[in-house]
Amino acid sequence: MELNGRSLSPDILASVSEDGTALTFSPNGKTMLERSRAVIDKAVAERIPVYGVTTGLGSRATEALSAEELSGFSVETLNGRDHALAPALPRQVVRAAMAVRLNTFLTGAAGVSPAVADHLRLVFNAGLTPVVGGWGTIGAADLLLGATMGRAVMGLGGQLVDRDERTSAAADALAMADLTPPQLGPRDGLALANHACFSAGMAGLAVAEARRALESHISIAALSFQAFGGNVTPMDSAVLALKPHSHDARVAGRMRALLDGSDLLDPANARRLQDPISIRNAVQVLGAAERSLAEAAEVVTIEMNASSDNPAVLVDADRVVSTGNYHTPHLALTCDYAARGLAAAATLSVARIAKLCSERLTGLPQYLADPEVGTNGFAPLLKLAESLLGGLQHLAQPTALWPSINADGVEDGLTLAFQSARNFREAAKLGRRITALEALAAAQACDLRGRDLPHRLSELQAAIRAVSPRIRESRPLAEDIEKVVEVI
Known part of the structure; x- marks a missing residue:
């Protein structure tokens, strides 16, 4: 199933989130990923104030990040917001959120690293699904749920469930699937966490x-x-x-x-x-x-x-x-x-x-x-x-x-x-x-x-x-x- 950022429907979403369909990116979608990432890289290089990229988050939005903070801020973003509380969401719901996030990456608005977007796609296609608690979003984005998903997908913590419903530590599950997470760059942690794709997917x-x-x-x-x-x-x-x-x-x-x-x-x-x-x-x-x-x-x-x-x-x-x-x-x-x-x-x-x-x-x-x-x-x-x-x-x-x-x-x-x-x-x-x-x-x-x-x-x-x-x-x-x- 090819995603292009424009034509995902509820019926298609219900199908791909349940039946194991593999997802691909359209050529135009790949181009948008590259172009949008170039804009982020330029902002970082020129230290242009950008929320959550060169500045802090929430009430710290006015604080510029130091060079030392920039290097690890994406990991810090995920670690500091991975608080989604049990009971865990059904597998289909989490996979629906993953599919919607992959599709919305292709609009070019997220500025996520193409390698991170493709890694999320490969995790989805491998049938691996993060264990994400169902409590933690208030609808001003699904930040905590997104962080729990992103942290597991990147092997930083949490758990993944495979097609046979076996639950493993995320890093172990990725290794067994022969998937190596790319290094997170500026903006990547926020791109994985800060979105409304759980709400849209549900x-x-x-x-x-x-x-x-x-x-x-x-x-x-x-x-x-x-x-x-x-x-x-x-x-x-x-x-x-x-x-x-x-x-x-x-x-x-x-x-x-x-x-x-x-x-x-x-x-x-x-x-x-x-x-x-x-x-x-x-x-x-x-x-x-x-x-x-x-x-x-x-x-x-x-x-x-x-x-x-x-x-x-x-x-x-x-x-x-x-x-x-x-x-x-x-x-x-x-x-x-x-x-x-x-x-x-x-x-x-x-x-x-x-x-x-x-x-x-x-x-x-x-x-x-x-x-x-x-x-x-x-x-x-x-x-x-x-x-x-x-x-x-x-x-x-x-x-x-x-x-x-x-x-x-x-x-x-x-x-x-x-x-x-x-x-x-x-x-x-x-x-x-x-x-x-x-x-x-x-x-x-x-x-x-x-x-x-x-x-x-x-x-x-x-x-x-x-x-x-x-x-x-x-x-x-x-x-x-x-x-x-x-x-x-």
Whole structure:
């Protein structure tokens, strides 16, 4: 997979961070590395004041570094900030951060030594992953997490995990992989540590997960609509044109396509004049969720292909300047927003499960119990649905903000973007499980109703039934639910 600093997407990131894909640098990316490093070398040679390169960091930004300090400042930068606290982040999350950092190096803004950038790439390709604690970033860059990653990659300390999940001291793991870290020069330590690539990487994985969750919500909502015997009037394109939200129209189009061939497309076959909101307004809620996710994808894609460096090299201007690009309010706010969208979709999903379980509303056996067997049917699963929804709703609460107390008043703002992104990703995972529960309820309701399904819903029903047979007698369903998550 070739990185170029411009075209990394959430779906590509999710793939390369998990499947062992080797990364390469584009020719233009290599050129940008060389050109940006030349600007840094010039600044050092001429002792031009550059934050974190020829001056100190944080509240010491006004202090010039001596010649003796310059030689070891990159190592000191990493050693003094390697404080990320356990529990360790999942391997895929750290590899996502590594991939994003490699990609953003190629913008030319970091000014990192080409040899250091290439060493990080070789460590990634060798399947080695730093052990990085999940606590320590406040969103004014991911400084402590980045330092822990950088220190391990350079063999200065910490641990690395290989493809077989064996953990070794970083220096030993690099030696076993026949990798020799290059010497760190000025700016290199800060380039490895001071960036927002953990937040961007986590958010990229969250967007990819949320896309799967939302597509499942849409397809299973259509199956529930068929099982319930819903009224299609709210999905009519003429009705939606009265309030022209484009994402509502797209969701409705997908649901109508899934229902193509259903007798319900003739409103005369509807069982009710007006269905419950969870059925009638599925399009509006899923459309709003899709809109929030589209905005998140746009923001996250920008972050994964942009510089979060401070200072940053302006290659064409031959200058190094201080920036605010390490700060991540766009990322934090859009992750909070998209998580709320998922919560809205999941809330209606749980409501639809309850409606499908109601004999009064569906005309089907109470709790979808098989009429030939005396069981409580889906009644116990309603508790599981609400348990999952409670967890998701908690994750979807906006992350708190306050004035930061860092750097003696110089660094007095934060975003907590990483926590917002982490919550967003976990919310998407719970959303997929809630949808799996709805899938089981809808499939059971379709079986009990005994009517022919339209072609695409018949395929969806078959996929569900391939991993979870029709529920007749009581049986544990936890494994079925996890299997359904993967097939819908």
